[in-house]
Amino acid sequence: MDLYSGHINKLIAELAALPGIGEKSAQRLAFYIINMPKDRVDHLASVLQEAKNNVKYCKSCYNLTDSDICPVCANKNRNHRTIMVVENARDLAAYEKTGKYEGVYHVLHGSISPMLGIGPGDIKLKELMERLGQEEIDEVIIATNSSLEGETTAMYISKLVKPLGIKVSRIASGVPVGGDLENIDEVTLLRALDGRVEL
DSSP states (O other), rough: OOOOOOHHHHHHHHHHHHHTHHHHHHHHHHHHHHHHHHHHHHHHHHHHHHHHHOOOEOTTTEHHHHHOOOOHHTTTSSSEEEEEEEEEEHHHHHHHHHHHHHHHHEOOOOOOOOTBBOOGGGGTTTHHHHHHHSSOSSEEEEEOOOOOHHHHHHHHHHHHHHHTTOOOEEEEEEEEOOOOOSSSOOOHHHHHTOEEOOO
């Protein structure tokens, strides 16, 4: 039996479909939104539309941005000869929070997972290799998650990059196996970066 009318149920269902939002959180958010002043709801809706319509991939690293080049790649003070390869933009944000990494990034937007039918062509690996062929790079730091998929991706990247004569390293395993980078504290992330090993 439905407790609420169709519009409320629809709003709860849409919110519950978002990652990390359960049924109770969806209900709480739905009622909060319904009780917001109309101009705030309109503003929220327009911000969502603007983000969806204007956010795109950085032409260099494939981070999410609303410009052609993201702020990290545009920063002349960064070390553009060191690239950290991460699975997604959330992992990039986790390392940026440490304030200690001074290189640039490459965002894969996924990892190789034969079980899920995700191969090397389904993530931004071709773009990484094109970038390595066009820019002068000293080191590629592989910072994929410590999962089976992350390790598979790391080994695949290492096999592609090593023949180019570029140093390839992997973040140290201060990051727990099965742990997602976005959920790990800054100190652990820094230890993992500082203790990286050459592959």
